[in-house]
Amino acid sequence: MTTQSLTTTRQLARRQARVESGRPVWEEEPTRLERLSKPVVLALVALAVTFPLYVVVVTSLSSTEAVTRAGGLVVVPRELTVAAYAQLLSGGVVTRALLISIVITFIGTAFSLGITVLAAYGLSRPGSLFHRPLLFVVLLTFLFGPGIIPSYLVVNALGLIDSYASLILPTAVSAFNLIVMRSFFMGIPSELIDSARIDGAGEFAILRRIVMPLSKAVVAVVGLFYAVGYWNAFFNALLYINDNNKWPLQMVLRTYIVQAQVLPTGAGGIASGTGLGMAPAPSLAIKMAIVVIAIVPVLLVYPFIQRHFTKGVIIGAVKG
Incomplete structure (x- = not known):
């Protein structure tokens, strides 16, 4: 029996067991791919949320030379200063x-x-x-x-x-x-x-x-x-x-x-x-x-x- 047919047989067996037990899909045991993909998806979501905030904070702490060198928003922190906050407050x-x-x-x-x-x-x-x-x-x-x-x-x-x-x-x-x-x-x-x-x-x-x-x-x-x-x-x-x-x-x-x-x-x-x-x-x-x-x-x-x-x-x- 090939690997593909063995996987298909296991999937059919799990589906049949779920139908017989009356359990919904979300109560099934997650597959190995689902267990591996969960932290990756969560990491990507966390990165998408925190990266813009990180850029804003780093830019607010950057000097004139760093902003000019970056041509706008600063991603890599260089020459950090609190001059902006000192002026505002x-x-x-x-x-x-x-x-x-x-x-x-x-x-x-x-x-x-x-x-x-x-x-x-x-x-x-x-x-x-x-x-x-x-x-x-x-x-x-x-x-x-x-x-x-x-x-x-x-x-x-x-x-x-x-x-x-x-x-x-x-x-x-x-x-x-x-x-x-x-x-x-x-x-x-x-x-x-x-x-x-x-x-x-x-x-x-x-x-x-x-x-x-x-x-x-x-x-x-x-x-x-x-x-x-x-x-x-x-x-x-x-x-x-x-x-x-x-x-x-x-x-x-x-x-x-x-x-x-x-x-x-x-x-x-x-x-x-x-x-x-x-x-x-x-x-x-x-x-x-x-x-x-x-x-x-x-x-x-x-x-x-x-x-x-x-x-x-x-x-x-x-x-x-």
Whole structure:
């Protein structure tokens, strides 16, 4: 019997055994080729994700000579310097925008998370006031959005133009996050809540002492969703903020990188670097440094929240 016929016979035998046992295909023992190809595919995916980030970081740390020699983005690191970061963080547009983004992200995340927790807990209790109409209104927002012009008219009528509140209030609650958290709350055993009521605990006491300690995973995940949304948001600032001094970091990133506009220098702008004891960084390195500053905070926070994703999101999305 040849090798090819022997392989075909083994495949037919495995297929027949699977049919007789009723096992699906994904529960079959992987072949040698599948076991060998899995790490190769994962390595290629990891390389495709990390290589662009590597190039951005190396370019942001490169000198003018290295950027000129490479003709653009730098792949092989040579003559590394932190001149770009020193110029950006020594005061000016980027430093101010970075502080604004940090404050908006912190306040907005706390505000949105508080409202979402309260609303999700109320909607998860079947006997709560106007439970079904309010839930219907929340689900309706999945199908119909207000649109840009009505949203702008509402913000303008409330006097929030050129106000930091316009960066938080229009997107304070996400219907998706609310439904996920509500589903998670509904999975908490009702016996715990009923026993707390028998002991005389009110709804806020039940939420604080019983529900929240059991919901750390979903709260952490939803909080990360809100934080990333506020950190990366620029469209609200584009619509509602007319004063350049109130721009968050993403607006500066859009203006300087996407639209290729020159940020102001001097007082209130980007420092020239001459007083920092190093040569001024090239324009491309400054652009890549802004990109790094914009993505590093999320990369630092994500590993601490990652372990909660399966329990916080998948369970909350399946149950209820």
